Amino acid sequence: MRKGVYRYEPNSLKIKILNNFTGQQKQQIFKRDQNKCVICGKVREDGVELHVDHIKPQSLGGEAIVENGxxxxxxxxxxxxxLGQTETGKKMFIRLYELSKKKGDRELKGFCADILRVYEGHDINSHIKWQVDGSRDAK
Ligand SMILES: [Zn+2]
Known part of the structure; x- marks a missing residue:
């Protein structure tokens, strides 16, 4: 063995900030959300896989705290x-929402409304205004 000789490995120099939820935090988040998707309300019994998501994405500095899950x-x-819960994402959903309203695509409109409610509910990019139209029957 050649002691003291180090190989230069560029990848190992990249500092990776692990900002993931711990198993315990995930359990807390699942429990708080009653083990259902906060957007569509589906549960594991519906055959879906449930994930814990960062409300404010890690890439935007979102922390791995229960409140951000x-x-x-x-x-x-x-x-x-x-699509991200970014400004671009929100604007895109608003545009898509308006478009689906015009086209009368209720399913798409309902989906967009759900997503936008998540934005509003978590006060994400609230400077971008979105108004749900009068008839909240889009589902
Ligand atoms: Zn869902």
């Missing part, structure tokens, strides 16, 4: 990860 089914977790 929410229960999402795999579908909504995936959609949220792709």
């Amino acid at each position: 929410q229960t999402l089914c795999a579908t909504h977790n995936f959609r949220k990860k792709n």
